[in-house]
Amino acid sequence: MTVRLFNPTMELLDRTSLRELQLHKLKKLVVRVYEHSPYYQAKFDAAGVNPYQLKSLDDYRHYPFFDKDEERISQERSKAELGHPFGMHITCDPRLVNRISSSSGTTGSPTFSGFTRLDRELAAENCARGMVRMGIDPGDVVLHASVISMWIAGMPAIDSMMAYGACVVPVGALSGVERVAQIANEVKPKMMRTTVSFARHMARTMLEKSGIDPRTLGIQKVVVTGEPGGSIKDIYSEIEAGFGGALCYDNMGATGCHSPTGISCEEHAGIHFYAEDNAYFEIVDPKTMTPLPIEDGVEGEIIFTGLERECGPLLRWRDKDIIKVTTTPCACGRPGVRMQFKGRVDDMLLVKGVNVFPNAVRDVINSLSALTTGNIRIQKDHDEAVVEPPVKVLVEIHPGASDAERADLTQHIVNQVHHHLRFRIRPVLVDADQFEIKSGATGKMQLVEVSKNA
Numbered sequence: 001m002t003v004r005l006f007n008p009t010m011e012l013l014d015r016t017s018l019r020e021l022q023l024h025k026l027k028k029l030v031v032r033v034y035e036h037s038p039y040y041q042a043k044f045d046a047a048g049v050n051p052y053q054l055k056s057l058d059d060y061r062h063y064p065f066f067d068k069d070e071e072r073i074s075q076e077r078s079k080a081e082l083g084h085p086f087g088m089h090i091t092c093d094p095r096l097v098n099r100i101s102s103s104s105g106t107t108g109s110p111t112f113s114g115f116t117r118l119d120r121e122l123a124a125e126n127c128a129r130g131m132v133r134m135g136i137d138p139g140d141v142v143l144h145a146s147v148i149s150m151w152i153a154g155m156p157a158i159d160s161m162m163a164y165g166a167c168v169v170p171v172g173a174l175s176g177v178e179r180v181a182q183i184a185n186e187v188k189p190k191m192m193r194t195t196v197s198f199a200r201h202m203a204r205t206m207l208e209k210s211g212i213d214p215r216t217l218g219i220q221k222v223v224v225t226g227e228p229g230g231s232i233k234d235i236y237s238e239i240e241a242g243f244g245g246a247l248c249y250d251n252m253g254a255t256g257c258h259s260p261t262g263i264s265c266e267e268h269a270g271i272h273f274y275a276e277d278n279a280y281f282e283i284v285d286p287k288t289m290t291p292l293p294i295e296d297g298v299e300g301e302i303i304f305t306g307l308e309r310e311c312g313p314l315l316r317w318r319d320k321d322i323i324k325v326t327t328t329p330c331a332c333g334r335p336g337v338r339m340q341f342k343g344r345v346d347d348m349l350l351v352k353g354v355n356v357f358p359n360a361v362r363d364v365i366n367s368l369s370a371l372t373t374g375n376i377r378i379q380k381d382h383d384e385a386v387v388e389p390p391v392k393v394l395v396e397i398h399p400g401a402s403d404a405e406r407a408d409l410t411q412h413i414v415n416q417v418h419h420h421l422r423f424r425i426r427p428v429l430v431d432a433d434q435f436e437i438k439s440g441a442t443g444k445m446q447l448v449e450v451s452k453n454a
Ligand SMILES: [Zn+2]
Pocket: 264, 265, 266, 267, 269, 272, 330, 331, 332, 333, 334
């Protein structure tokens, strides 16, 4: 099969040329931030790294990381000292900022990302790479049934899709399933962009709520963002069936890079990372923070550096995601190492000495019964990673189950989680929509909360 690519020169670069290009850009980046930001100058000096002597990608391992807390503090300072919210680490004139996006802001005060015209163009370039891989051409109608906000998956995504030339219909998600159904029925989108939970909600309720069968809308592609799930078989299969055999794609972005940076394919074999020429990534051991070799099957925390970010470059940014990398060729024929989201560093639990990711618990539970909605919340009574079994887990179910069904499901969950993950949980069934779907800083669903009732 011939694969279509937006930028074959960059997307097909061999590894040696790619590493040379990354090093070339990295050398320019470290010098630029050092010379244009007193903040980076102090940071590099304190870490004992000399940007004028960066000779190899290995040298870059000695550079300090950047994380959300540091970004927040840097932005508090720039608000107070410089009168803008972009942080002390900004490397351009604030008057060049052309768009501001924000984190979802559910974990503390929001942080801001400024985009210059160049930053927007780079984001649009990466978006175009994803669109072509999905078979979307300029002029195709794209329904944006997701938030229309300053969050990166909102207005910034719309901006990039329009720059590509798609005919974007920003219907939003807040107006509800009926409205989305009505608009989709009129504009006949080829692609729909939405969240995992809203896609499933539409698939399950659209016919009943609006009289319009989502399988008849003719939507060929559903891109889901913001939450894990687009790569989980039960979830994407439900979305694909719900929209009459549409293909479901999972995508990924990277804070500080030129989001988006990857899209899955019809093989559902991981997310192809297609932006290595402008988004350099490392995989580190989350306990020691030591870089691991990028080879097939390596798993660890992903660290990003947007090589061409103009406004507020974040060097060695900790996105706090645990990623598994696949380097073997994909059956789809498209280039790009593939990535699988394994969990959040902050959500990692230690149960009986074993690392457990909350999404592993969720995946077991969701495979057991049609009664579950797909949402769970693990509760613990303290902020530490170590938890003692039985671990309390709120499991959201659809309303209408009898007492006997609820008792059976509870026992089934206890047994199956123990069978697959070797520890006991204490499930508490709650009716759908009883708990708010909270997202983490990067928009990923929060699966763990600290509660006095745990
Ligand atoms: Zn593929």
